[in-house]
Amino acid sequence: MDKQDLLIRTAFRLFYSRGIHAVGINLVLAESGVAKKTLYHHFPSKEHLVEAAVRFRDRSYRKWLTSRLEQVPAGKPALLELFNALDDWFHSRVADIENFHGCFFINASAEFGAQDNIIHQACSEHKAAITALIREHVDKLSIPEKKKDEITRLIVLVKEGAISLAHVQGNLDAALQAKKIIEGVLSATQGQKKTSIEE
Structure with missing residues (x-):
């Protein structure tokens, strides 16, 4: 590991566990x-170091989550696996992405709240990338095309809500509770599609 990478990884670990503004450069050193x-x-x-830490987390988190979703068939199984992955994260069972301290992107964007701030924008780009990953699997569902945007938004909102509940209220079972909600919605939606075809 070169020194630049070491600095980024160290800074991320400290920023994630303690908060960005609470960590000074001397502690990173x-x-x-x-x-x-x-x-x-x-x-x-x-601020340049913070941005690098955000980009590092984006790469590592997306690599981990994509890998988890690829372990099951695309579509509904992958969308449900999303919440199994979150459950492992909430319970700090994923060594590759650090123990759970909430969503680093929500935390960082709160500390750099201006919409035009480069760090805030990087956090927004991460959320958009995760939404796109979810949409890839929604597109595999046998549901009407007009429902796909709605289902994608619902999954994203439920996912984000689960992360907040786990972090703010300590509800570490939030991911599995969210999974039941999404499983019910997907079963009902796909059932409507099947009925429509049979008719």
Whole structure:
């Protein structure tokens, strides 16, 4: 691991567990063992380091989630597996993405709230990418085309709600509760499609 990568990984771990504004550059240096001159060679400011940490988390989280969804058939099985993956994350059973401290992108965007801020935009891009991943599997469902946007939005909203409940209220079973809701909706929606065909 080169020093730039070490700085990013160390900064992410600290930012995620303690909060971005609560972590100073000196703590990142102390934890990483990298010299201040080296840090500023790679990152002219703390905000540049924060952006790099957000981009790093985006890559690692999407790689993990995509891998989980690829372990089951596309479509409904993958959409339900999404919530199994979240359940593992909430219970800190996923070593690759750190123990659960809520959604780093929600946390970071709250600390950099201006819509035109580069960090806020990076967080928004991550959420859009996850929505697109979900939509790929919604497109595999045997449901009317006009329902696909609605189902995608519903899954995204329920997913985000589960993350918030797990973090804010400590409801670590929120993912499996959300899975039951989505399973019911998908079964009902696909059942309507089947009935329509039979008619």
